[in-house]
Structures are given as C-alpha cells and as structure tokens.
Amino acid sequence: MAIRIVQSKQNARVKELRAALLRPGRGDADSIALEGLHLVEEALRSGLELITIFIAQGHENLLGELNLSNSLEVLAVPAEVLASAVTTESPLPIAALARPINWAWNSLLTPQSLVIVLSGIQDPGNLGTILRSAEAFGATGVICLTGTVSRWNPKAMRASSGSVFRLPTLTTSERKCFEHLQAANIRTLATSSHEAEPLGEHDLTGPVAIFIGAEGSGLAPELAAQCDARITIPCPGPVESLNAAVAASVLLYEASRQRAVQPTSVQQPSKTRRRK
Numbered sequence: 611m612a613i614r615i616v617q618s619k620q621n622a623r624v625k626e627l628r629a630a631l632l633r634p635g636r637g638d639a640d641s642i643a644l645e646g647l648h649l650v651e652e653a654l655r656s657g658l659e660l661i662t663i664f665i666a667q668g669h670e671n672l673l674g675e676l677n678l679s680n681s682l683e684v685l686a687v688p689a690e691v692l693a694s695a696v697t698t699e700s701p702l703p704i705a706a707l708a709r710p711i712n713w714a715w716n717s718l719l720t721p722q723s724l725v726i727v728l729s730g731i732q733d734p735g736n737l738g739t740i741l742r743s744a745e746a747f748g749a750t751g752v753i754c755l756t757g758t759v760s761r762w763n764p765k766a767m768r769a770s771s772g773s774v775f776r777l778p779t780l781t782t783s784e785r786k787c788f789e790h791l792q793a794a795n796i797r798t799l800a801t802s803s804h805e806a807e808p809l810g811e812h813d814l815t816g817p818v819a820i821f822i823g824a825e826g827s828g829l830a831p832e833l834a835a836q837c838d839a840r841i842t843i844p845c846p847g848p849v850e851s852l853n854a855a856v857a858a859s860v861l862l863y864e865a866s867r868q869r870a871v872q873p874t875s876v877q878q879p880s881k882t883r884r885r886k
Contacts, residue, residue: 613670616685619694623662623685627707628695634762642710642762646702647672652772653708654678661707666692669703697764710762717778718751719794723817724865726858727753727787727798729833730824734759738769739855740822741777747862748869751778753787753819788836791819799841800834801861803851806842814865822861825854 616624630643641661644650653660660682665673666689673684693701718725726744731737737759744752752761758781759766767774782790791798796817800806821837823829828851834840843852843860852860 613665613673613684613686615667616687617691619691621685621687621691623683623707624664624687624691624695627662627664627705630707630762631695631697631764634760634764640709641707643764644706644708644767645696645698645764646768647675647704649767649772650676650704650706653706653775656772656775658711658775659709661709664692664695664705666701666703672704711775713751713778713780715780715790718753718780719790719796719817720750721817722750722869723794723796723819724749724814724862724869725751725753725791725796725819726862727755727819727821728758728854729755729784729821729829730827731758731822731854733825733854734763734766735769736825736853736855737761737763738766738771738774740858741766741770741773741779743855743859743862745773745777747859747866749777749862749865751780754779754781755787756781756783784833797839798837799839800829800837801857802828802834802840802842804842806840808844809841809861809864810844812839812841814868818865820858820861820865822854822858 626641627643630641634642644653654677662683662685663678664685664687667686670686692705696705726740726749728737728740741752741761754761761774761779794817796819798819798821799812800821801823821829821833843857845852
C-alpha cells in the first residue's frame with residue numbers, strides 16, 4: 611500500500627475532509643467524513659467505499675487493523691494538520707472520506723414496513739441513538755424530514771455505532787413522505803403526550819410509520835393531523851414526556867415485541883384519524 615505524505619493544511623483532500631465535517635450533508639454530497647478507527651472499521655464492514663484514509667504520522671500501524679484495498683489513497687499527515695480538520699476535542703489519529711449509500715424508497719417501504727419518521731430532531735446524539743435502536747429492533751428504515759439534523763453529523767454517526775451505514779435512511783420533505791407512505795398503504799401514527807391513545811391499544815404488526823417530533827416541542831399539530839392516529843406511551847410517573855430517543859426506542863421495542871409474538875388480543879382502535 612502506497613502512503614503519500616502531506617504536510618499542508620491547504621491540501622485539497624484535507625480541505626475536503628474539513629468541509630465534510632463542518633457542514634455534514636451539505637456541499638459535496640458524494641462524500642462523507644469519518645473520524646476514528648471504530649467508525650472507519652464499521653464503514654468498511656458495512657460495505658461503504660472509502661475514498662481517502664488520513665493517518666497521523668507515527669500511527670501508521672493502525673492501518674494494519676483495516677482490510678484496505680491496495681488502490682486506496684492513503685495520506686500520512688502531521689498530527690496538527692489532522693487536528694485542524696477534525697471536530698473532536700481530542701483528535702483521533704485516523705479519519706477517512708467515504709461515499710455514502712443512497713437508499714431508494716423501496717428499501718424502506720416493504721409489505722412489513724416498520725419506519726420511524728423524524729421531524730425537527732436537532733440533537734445529533736438523539737438521532738444516532740434512534741438509528742441504533744431502529745436497527746436493533748428490526749426497523750426497515752428511518753425517514754428524516756427537512757429540518758432534522760444530518761445523519762452524517764459526526765456526533766450522530768458516533769452515537770449510531772455504525773447503524774447509520776446499514777439502516778436505509780432518507781431525507782425528504784413532508785409532502786413527499788406522505789405521498790410515498792400513502793402509495794405503499796402504510797398506516798401512520800403520530801406520537802403525542804396529549805389527546806392520544808395508549809400504545810398498547812394499537813396493532814404494530816402490519817406496515818406502520820411512527821412519527822416523532824422535535825425535542826421539547828414534539829410534532830407540529832398540522833403534521834400530526836395528517837396521520838391516521840395519535841399514540842402515547844403511558845408513563846405512571848410524574849414525567850410529562852420522554853426524550854425523543856428514549857420514546858423512539860420504547861416504540862420500536864413494542865413493535866418488535868408484537869411482531870415476534872403476533873398477539874391476537876391487540877385490536878385496531880375503533881376510532882382513527884384519517885387523512886383527508
């Protein structure tokens with residue numbers, strides 16, 4: 611494997627890495643930036659194509675832990691040059707540029723769809739946790755509505771522990787989201803802490819999309835009104851609502867539990883909200 615030494619912070623690849631980390635999901639959509647050995651390993655394990663590996667000089671031994679193509683571009687840079695590009699307070703000695711997988715709608719929407727739809731989630735840690743829980747509990751995918759933090763945010767990727775590379779995920783507008791869900795005959799459920807039916811009253815064994823709103827404010831009323839029904843997670847304690855990632859994880863677990871046992875006692879609620 612040929613390793614090229616780069617000394618300048620103004621190198622084109624170093625600048626591309628810096629831009630991808632500072633503005634994830636914007637600019638050049640053909641590449642995403644990865645920080646740290648764990649994320650690089652997960653990207654390789656998940657089948658992503660790496661474009662460039664950046665290794666801090668003196669840490670070239672880490673390359674031996676990766677199954678890298680001989681044709682891959684590998685740049686050895688001074689630690690201070692790599693630190694100038696990455697976003698972590700304690701820079702890790704390895705980073706990479708990779709090509710993201712562009713998922714199609716039919717990857718998410720299947721006859722047994724279990725989809726999480728996120729509206730306005732701003733905390734990248736919450737997003738990454740939701741992606742990790744979604745993969746763990748067998749979701750077919752996640753839809754991020756416009757205004758949700760990018761899944762390529764470095765903190766979101768770290769929190770997902772690699773799920774971001776494997777779980778079909780799309781970013782789209784509210785209008786296109788409902789168009790595709792309707793066309794696929796997928797039932798839509800809005801989460802709410804008020805005026806909603808308990809989660810246990812709903813059958814989650816069929817194709818379903820569960821909408822989760824922003825931290826603090828929840829789903830916008832006009833968005834919830836377009837869904838077939840509103841559901842809530844009963845909380846016997848004096849807590850008014852759950853963190854978005856916790857709520858998503860509870861909902862995903864319940865859907866996974868129902869799908870595993872296929873209970874006959876869970877019935878469709880007699881009254882649901884229908885789209886006009």
